[in-house]
Amino acid sequence: SQQGEEDPQALSIQEGENATMNCSYKTSINNLQWYRQNSGRGLVHLILIRSNEREKHSGRLRVTLDTSKKSSSLLITASRAADTASYFCATDVVTGFQKLVFGTGTRLLVSP
Amino acid sequence: GAGVSQSPRYKVAKRGQDVALRCDPISGHVSLFWYQQALGQGPEFLTYFQNEAQLDKSGLPSDRFFAERPEGSVSTLKIQRTQQEDSAVYLCASSPPLGDTQYFGPGTRLTVL
Secondary structure, three states, X not given: XXXXXXXXXXXXXXXOOOEEEEEEOOOOEEEEEEEEEOOOXXXXXXXXXXXXXXXXXXXXXXXXXXOXXXXXXXXXXXXXXXXXXXXXXXEEEOOOOOOEEEOOOXXXXXXX | OOOOEEEOOEEEEOOOOOEEEEEXXXXXXXXXXXXXXXOOOOOEEEEEEEOOEEEEOOOOOOOOEEEEOOOOOOEEEXXXXXXXXXXXXXXXXXXXXXXXXXXXXXXXXXXXX
16 A cells, blocks of 8 residues: 555646645655656656655755654756656655655646 | 666566566665556555565565565566456666665556456
């Protein structure tokens, strides 16, 4: 079963706008990761944030983590048409090995 | 190789047929994972190998699913007597020793008619 929910399920914006996606999860985690999936392709790792971190940046990506609320957000700034994809959060639950539990995903459409 | 590779990329099977899906992980990666992704959903964990040892198979949906990694490198996911509900994309991922990031292959899209 999925770990949690992502919100919104779908997001449509114009190039240059910012996109924010939210993820909620259920259990204690070691870290939380965000992945991108283009249509019909595999998952590409974007960024990892550890449970003791609150915010992390990578290029145009900004991730926040609130372990008290069991939630995370991914912000993509100055979006481009090439950012069109599905975005998934994945939690590395505390099991003794790295078992990723994915959310349901947000489908992002960036129009030129 | 440069990344995780999977074959075939697409597989169409008639209900009741057996299928075998192959995964070639990144060289040197000891951990290997299989996930199942239904249409419109996020991937769901199937099984995990550390080298040749299958340490967790709790996600395998039934005893028709079997995975192996006999030499600690290439892995095969076998599905016996396929059913329509087995239709999905099967993703393989590998990670290096002490690594946190899983690197995914392109997946095999299985369609059972």
